[in-house]
Amino acid sequence: xxxxxxxxxxxxxxxxxxxxxxxxxxxxxxxxxxxxxxxxxxxxxxxxxxxxxxxxxxxxxxxxxxxxxxxxxxxxxxxxxxxxxxxxxxxxxxxxxxxxxxxxxxxxxxxxxxxxxxxxxxxxxxxxxxxxxxxxxxxxxxxxxxxxxxxxxxxxxxxxxxxxxxxxxxxxxxxxxxxxxxxxxxxxxxxxxxxxxxxxxxxxxxxxxxxxxxxxxxxxxxxxxxxxxxxxxxxxxxxxxxxxxxxxxxxxxxxxxxxxxxxxxxxxxxxxxxxx
Amino acid sequence: xxxxxxxxxxxxxxxxxxxxxxxxxxxxxxxxxxxxxxxxxxxxxxxxxxxxxxxxxxxxxxxxxxxxxxxxxxxxxxxxxxxxxxxxxxxxxxxxxxxxxxxxxxxxxxxxxxxxxxxxxxxxxxxxxxxxxxxxxxxxxxxxxxxxxxxxxxxxxxxxxxxxxxxxxxxxxxxxxxxxxxxxxxxxxxxxxxxxxxxxxxxxxxxxxxxxxxxxxxxxxxxxxxxxxxxxxx
Numbered sequence: 001x002x003x004x005x006x007x008x009x010x011x012x013x014x015x016x017x018x019x020x021x022x023x024x025x026x027x028x029x030x031x032x033x034x035x036x037x038x039x040x041x042x043x044x045x046x047x048x049x050x051x052x053x054x055x056x057x058x059x060x061x062x063x064x065x066x067x068x069x070x071x072x073x074x075x076x077x078x079x080x081x082x083x084x085x086x087x088x089x090x091x092x093x094x095x096x097x098x099x100x101x102x103x104x105x106x107x108x109x110x111x112x113x114x115x116x117x118x119x120x121x122x123x124x125x126x127x128x129x130x131x132x133x134x135x136x137x138x139x140x141x142x143x144x145x146x147x148x149x150x151x152x153x154x155x156x157x158x159x160x161x162x163x164x165x166x167x168x169x170x171x172x173x174x175x176x177x178x179x180x181x182x183x184x185x186x187x188x189x190x191x192x193x194x195x196x197x198x199x200x201x202x203x204x205x206x207x208x209x210x211x212x213x214x215x216x217x218x219x220x221x222x223x224x225x226x227x228x229x230x231x232x233x234x235x236x237x238x239x240x241x242x243x244x245x246x247x248x249x250x251x252x253x254x255x256x257x258x259x260x261x262x263x264x265x266x267x268x269x270x271x272x273x274x275x276x
Numbered sequence: 277x278x279x280x281x282x283x284x285x286x287x288x289x290x291x292x293x294x295x296x297x298x299x300x301x302x303x304x305x306x307x308x309x310x311x312x313x314x315x316x317x318x319x320x321x322x323x324x325x326x327x328x329x330x331x332x333x334x335x336x337x338x339x340x341x342x343x344x345x346x347x348x349x350x351x352x353x354x355x356x357x358x359x360x361x362x363x364x365x366x367x368x369x370x371x372x373x374x375x376x377x378x379x380x381x382x383x384x385x386x387x388x389x390x391x392x393x394x395x396x397x398x399x400x401x402x403x404x405x406x407x408x409x410x411x412x413x414x415x416x417x418x419x420x421x422x423x424x425x426x427x428x429x430x431x432x433x434x435x436x437x438x439x440x441x442x443x444x445x446x447x448x449x450x451x452x453x454x455x456x457x458x459x460x461x462x463x464x465x466x467x468x469x470x471x472x473x474x475x476x477x478x479x480x481x482x483x484x485x486x487x488x489x490x491x492x493x494x495x496x497x498x499x500x501x502x503x504x505x506x507x508x509x510x
Contacts, residue, residue: 018463019444057471061439064420072440076424076432079310085323089301090294092327093334155292226295235295 004036009047012037017054020062083205154228157194160235164189175199175254175270184232186252186272193236195252197270200225200232208259209269211236214251225254248275282347283340290337297334304348305330307473308355310422315359315415325362329355349477352419360411416477423473431466434459 004012012033016023026034041048065072164170167189175184175197184197195211203209209225211234225232254270280288280296282303288296305326312322332354333340333347340350424435437448445463449456 014464017467018438018460020439021442021444053471053475054467057467057474058439060416060420060474061424061435061470064417064424065436065440067440069436069440072436075314076421076436078425079306079313079319079422081306081309082319082323085305085309085326086298086301088323089305089327089330090298092331093294093297096331096335226298228294233295 004033004040006040006044006047009037009040009044010050013047013051013054017058020058023055023058154231157196157228157231157233157235160192160194161187164192164194167192171274173252173272173274175252175272177270178268183270186274188246188274193234195225195232195234195254197225197232198230200227200254200269202227203256206259207256207266210255210257210265212253212255213246214253215247216249219251219253246274250274283342286333286337286340286342286347289334290340297330300333300347301330304351307348307422307426308351310425311352311415311419312355312359314418314421316362321359321362325355325358328358346475348473349475352477356415360415363411419477420470420474423470426473427466427469431462431469434463435466435470438463 016026016034016037022029026038029035041051064075066075164187170187170189172185172187174182175186175195177183177199183199184195186193186195188194200209209232210221211223211225212219213222223234223236225234227233250273252272252274253268255266255268257266280299282300285296285300285303289300308329309322309326312325313319316322316325329351333351340347344350345353424432427435433452434448437443437451438445443451445459446456448454448463449459452459
């Protein structure tokens with residue numbers, strides 16, 4: 001019998017794991033490929049570990065699933081996450097910030113203060129335009145505790161804008177509401193994209209603001225707007241969109257869309273032509 | 277930022293990035309909640325533990341070490357401690373009711389295995405089984421079930437038939453009237469996802485990392501060290 005090589009062993013393991021009975025019978029199997037596999041794994045730690053991982057998974061699945069299809073289906077029926085839990089978790093995190101010294105805010109502020117480049121002042125001023133009095137929340141002594149979490153978000157947003165504006169190829173384009181009134185901005189570099197506006201009201205509980213990028217041949221959702229106080233924002237990383245490029249015909253838009261069953265996607269509330 | 281991997285997401289959370297925190301919630305809360313509902317049998321209690329776990333992430337993200345496992349594993353470990361502590365505080369055992377739901381006869385079907393135990397003996401709690409061991413077995417079962425629940429419907433179905441009735445791929449294909457190749461590809465995808473999801477679930481480092489955050493589980497109900505991984509179910 002010829003010795004099984006690594007690739008063949010891997011293929012055989014992949015075949016066996018499809019059926020728990022066959023994998024369980026491997027130790028006693030008299031089939032030639034199984035005998036060869038046993039000989040291979042006896043001398044190959046990598047394949048032995050791979051096989052052990054599959055055996056552990058199969059054991060867990062066998063133990064976890066009842067021996068009845070009906071009971072098994074009940075046992076693994078998807079559990080709906082309470083819609084209100086998300087807001088409760090965010091509120092609890094903010095509450096936790098109030099209960100302890102907000103060290104991360106201190107860290108964020110320290111980082112900013114360590115970089116007194118002239119560009120930073122411009123960035124801060126730009127954000128202040130959008131965030132109104134948001135930057136005042138960086139005063140850790142006098143700020144209201146409820147605004148601390150918003151300040152954290154704004155700090156990270158400033159950091160993103162900092163990266164964008166520091167890039168030589170960055171662009172800034174105004175966001176327009178349906179009437180054509182400037183209502184915020186979208187700025188991007190080759191790596192980051194930042195959307196900021198104070199023109200949106202927080203969405204109803206069953207709706208959300210979706211961010212889209214459109215090309216002449218279609219559009220796709222790239223994210224959704226989050227809120228920090230009155231400021232709505234979205235920050236993306238362009239370098240991680242494996243296939244997307246902003247071209248001369250690219251358009252950005254925001255729709256107010258139902259969270260469940262997104263079609264139809266709802267009205268467009270903001271837009272920007274990125275190619276202009 | 278939605279495309280950031282968990283390690284970079286946690287790094288941003290450690291820097292106080294609330295947007296990253298929300299993305300982490302959207303990414304992992306469903307699986308966490310599904311595991312806890314199955315373990316605790318109480319949606320409200322599960323919600324509270326999910327909240328605790330994410331607040332811990334928010335406050336201690338800097339302690340996350342990707343070398344010890346994934347963010348999901350880390351969150352599950354935190355939740356496991358919280359949930360077991362909660363049961364102990366309430367003087368409850370997690371297993372009785374859940375096991376009784378499983379104690380039904382196999383419903384057969386073509387090729388159904390007759391040798392499969394109605395209830396895996398490892399999961400049957402009796403007077404001699406300490407609460408800590410029972411809780412850990414139950415936790416493993418809950419997390420595995422939640423992982424299966426997270427699969428797409430058609431992938432979940434092949435796993436149910438394959439592992440509940442021990443059907444072969446050909447038998448599943450006949451039962452569902454799907455091409456055999458479709459059954460195999462869906463099974464492969466499902467198993468691959470489950471293996472990733474459940475990897476590290478009982479690693480010693482998993483519990484050790486969690487103990488650093490929450491303190492060890494009280495050992496009064498079990499004779500094994502709290503930071504040692506759960507022993508195999510079977």
